[in-house]
Amino acid sequence: MTALRQEPLAEEWARQRARRRSSVLARLRSKPVAAFLMCLPLLVLIVGLIIYPFFYSIYLAMLNKRETQVVWLDNFRFLFTMDTFWLVVRTSFLFTFTAVFFKALLGFILALVINTLPTRGQRVWRGVSLVPWVMPLALSTLGWWWIFEPTHSALNWILVELGFAPKSWLADPFWARFSIILVNVWYGTPFFMIMYLAGLKSIPLELFDSASIDGAGPFQQLRFITLPMLKNIIAITMLFSTIVTFANFDIVRVLTRGGPRNETHLFGTFSFRLGIESGDVPLGAAVALVMFPILAVSAFFILRGVRRSVV
Amino acid sequence: MAQVVLKDLNKKFDEVYAVKDVNLHIRDKEFMVLVGPSGCGKSTTLRMVAGLEEITSGEVHIGERLVNDLPPKDRDIAMVFQNYALYPHMTVYDNMAFGLKMRKFPKSEIETRVKDAATLLGIQDLLKRKPRQLSGGQRQRVAVGRAIVRHPQVFLFDEPLSNLDAKLRVQMRVELKRLHHDRLETTVIYVTHDQVEAMTLGDRVVVMKDGLVQQVGEPLELYSKPRNKFVAGFIGSPAMNFIDTTIVEAGGALYAEALGLRVRVPPDRVSRLGPYKGRAMTLGIRPEDLREAGGGDPQDLVFEALVEVVEPLGSEILLDTRVGNQTLVARVDPTVRTRHHQKIRLAFVPDRIHFFDNTTDEAIA
Numbered sequence: 168m169t170a171l172r173q174e175p176l177a178e179e180w181a182r183q184r185a186r187r188r189s190s191v192l193a194r195l196r197s198k199p200v201a202a203f204l205m206c207l208p209l210l211v212l213i214v215g216l217i218i219y220p221f222f223y224s225i226y227l228a229m230l231n232k233r234e235t236q237v238v239w240l241d242n243f244r245f246l247f248t249m250d251t252f253w254l255v256v257r258t259s260f261l262f263t264f265t266a267v268f269f270k271a272l273l274g275f276i277l278a279l280v281i282n283t284l285p286t287r288g289q290r291v292w293r294g295v296s297l298v299p300w301v302m303p304l305a306l307s308t309l310g311w312w313w314i315f316e317p318t319h320s321a322l323n324w325i326l327v328e329l330g331f332a333p334k335s336w337l338a339d340p341f342w343a344r345f346s347i348i349l350v351n352v353w354y355g356t357p358f359f360m361i362m363y364l365a366g367l368k369s370i371p372l373e374l375f376d377s378a379s380i381d382g383a384g385p386f387q388q389l390r391f392i393t394l395p396m397l398k399n400i401i402a403i404t405m406l407f408s409t410i411v412t413f414a415n416f417d418i419v420r421v422l423t424r425g426g427p428r429n430e431t432h433l434f435g436t437f438s439f440r441l442g443i444e445s446g447d448v449p450l451g452a453a454v455a456l457v458m459f460p461i462l463a464v465s466a467f468f469i470l471r472g473v474r475r476s477v478v
Numbered sequence: 479m480a481q482v483v484l485k486d487l488n489k490k491f492d493e494v495y496a497v498k499d500v501n502l503h504i505r506d507k508e509f510m511v512l513v514g515p516s517g518c519g520k521s522t523t524l525r526m527v528a529g530l531e532e533i534t535s536g537e538v539h540i541g542e543r544l545v546n547d548l549p550p551k552d553r554d555i556a557m558v559f560q561n562y563a564l565y566p567h568m569t570v571y572d573n574m575a576f577g578l579k580m581r582k583f584p585k586s587e588i589e590t591r592v593k594d595a596a597t598l599l600g601i602q603d604l605l606k607r608k609p610r611q612l613s614g615g616q617r618q619r620v621a622v623g624r625a626i627v628r629h630p631q632v633f634l635f636d637e638p639l640s641n642l643d644a645k646l647r648v649q650m651r652v653e654l655k656r657l658h659h660d661r662l663e664t665t666v667i668y669v670t671h672d673q674v675e676a677m678t679l680g681d682r683v684v685v686m687k688d689g690l691v692q693q694v695g696e697p698l699e700l701y702s703k704p705r706n707k708f709v710a711g712f713i714g715s716p717a718m719n720f721i722d723t724t725i726v727e728a729g730g731a732l733y734a735e736a737l738g739l740r741v742r743v744p745p746d747r748v749s750r751l752g753p754y755k756g757r758a759m760t761l762g763i764r765p766e767d768l769r770e771a772g773g774g775d776p777q778d779l780v781f782e783a784l785v786e787v788v789e790p791l792g793s794e795i796l797l798d799t800r801v802g803n804q805t806l807v808a809r810v811d812p813t814v815r816t817r818h819h820q821k822i823r824l825a826f827v828p829d830r831i832h833f834f835d836n837t838t839d840e841a842i843a
Contacts, residue, residue: 374563376557377557379529380555380556381624382551382581383580392565
């Protein structure tokens with residue numbers, strides 16, 4: 168009797184379990200849910216590493232120095248009255264535009280030269296010229312720091328041997344700026360080179376054949392064929408490099424720590440100086456945030472450029 | 479308005495000859511076609527004439543000038559490439575005007591010339607477009623237009639029709655021929671791997687293989703008097719049949735014999751074939767030179783073949799047949815009624831039989 172009564176119950180449970188399981192499975196199988204689950208790891212990363220820190224830094228920038236009180240935009244108002252801040256702005260722009268210009272120019276020349284080498288030799292040279300870019304920047308900058316060292320290092324020794332006066336590379340404001348730009352160019356040129364080289368390889372050789380029959384010499388081929396064909400890649404590479412260069416930290420930190428007299432500070436190092444070394448985290452966050460609109464505009468143009476070159 | 483002369487022209491890539499001892503005299507206003515399978519050196523030869531490829535040894539003359547050391551732009555040539563090589567960032571107009579701009583022509587002159595060429599080719603409405611907005615055929619016309627605005631002494635074409643679909647290719651072929659006859663009257667060197675293009679376009683045709691010139695001649699001359707087995711097999715479609723035979727003598731006459739086949743050597747060829755008595759030799763016969771045997775055909779030109787495949791093409795029928803252990807293609811009248819697995823009696827057209835030496839592959843005429 169009991170067995171008879173239990174049997175339908177057990178069956179009912181099994182049915183319910185099956186229905187529940189199948190409904191979970193069905194929900195998993197539905198496209199939007201599956202898509203969401205697959206995106207989840209990326210979402211977690213973006214929220215955790217980009218969105219949260221971004222909003223947290225906005226919040227930080229609106230606190231007072233002891234982080235006890237919200238002062239809204241007071242930090243920014245204070246920044247804009249600081250002479251040093253405007254010096255940092257000027258240096259950052261000078262640094263970025265000079266460095267990007269020379270990186271692009273040298274990268275382009277290097278790419279052209281490597282592209283004219285016979286195919287067998289190319290790989291070696293491509294590899295060798297990528298070395299500066301592949302090395303950890305802080306480490307290689309230490310090497311440069313040693314080169315710039317005024318009394319015992321190679322650079323001044325060579326200058327003296329050639330009959331020039333030795334320079335105090337990192338102590339003189341002009342030469343200190345020159346040095347950080349030089350190291351940044353040294354470090355960033357390979358990136359331009361490899362991008363331009365890829366671009367050059369994508370131009371059909373027949374175009375140059377045709378142009379040489381049409382009467383274009385090497386310089387005209389460069390002007391009328393190579394440059395227009397690389398227009399997109401040049402624009403995108405330069406914008407991209409502008410962002411990375413603008414936000415540079417390692418080189419200044421290792422070579423000059425912003426000195427002499429704050430003359431070589433960039434946004435990143437100045438923010439670090441104020442926020443970490445001087446203990447005013449909200450002011451440091453404010454400096455870092457000033458970079459944001461500048462970089463956002465560049466990023467906008469990059470993305471537009473990428474979309475256009477794809478379509 | 480210039481002849482092109484190639485003297486002992488050689489091109490070596492590393493240790494391999496791409497072009498070997500080429501001697502050609504291309505006459506003024508002649509349409510000369512270089513044809514051959516891929517890798518035969520025809521494009522390399524053309525590129526040496528253009529100055530795009532360095533010459534290992536030998537001479538290239540355009541007009542009265544030795545041009546070996548002249549850069550492409552000073553050779554007074556224009557070239558049309560297989561992939562058109564249009565500048566993708568320029569409009570059709572700028573593409574066509576580029577060569578004139580580089581040569582510092584006055585603006586008004588450039589405009590007249592581009593407009594004239596565009597009208598001639600029927601692309602006057604496309605001048606403001608970019609190449610990517612054009613169809614394959616239109617791009618082809620722009621590429622030709624870019625060449626003709628320059629009024630060069632010599633036109634060079636490097637497989638210009640290969641990228642077009644079959645129908646368009648035939649249409650452009652006719653147009654190119656008309657253009658050359660009626661309007662351009664310029665020396666043309668045209669490279670192709672397509673023997674039909676070569677035969678239909680060329681005043682004369684150069685057949686190349688492995689960097690060597692095999693034969694130079696008018697299209698019909700190549701067809702009826704091929705100098706060797708390669709030319710015989712390359713020109714004509716379907717290709718010439720080659721039959722392994724042995725030359726034997728019987729009753730004072732010479733015969734070419736194979737399993738299931740015995741053909742009498744035409745009397746006027748006997749003296750040249752005499753030395754081959756008792757030796758193996760290749761007999762060549764074009765499918766169109768085999769026909770269904772009638773009662774009047776002499777028995778020593780007739781043989782029996784087993785039909786394996788029948789391909790009716792409307793205007794003609796192609797028969798794939800088997801004779802002994804060899805296969806033969808015959809091109810017969812559409813009125814011939816036969817089916818596969820049936821036997822058919824075929825006859826040789828005696829004066830169209832070719833003989834080839836088995837060791838040299840040379841034709842024995």
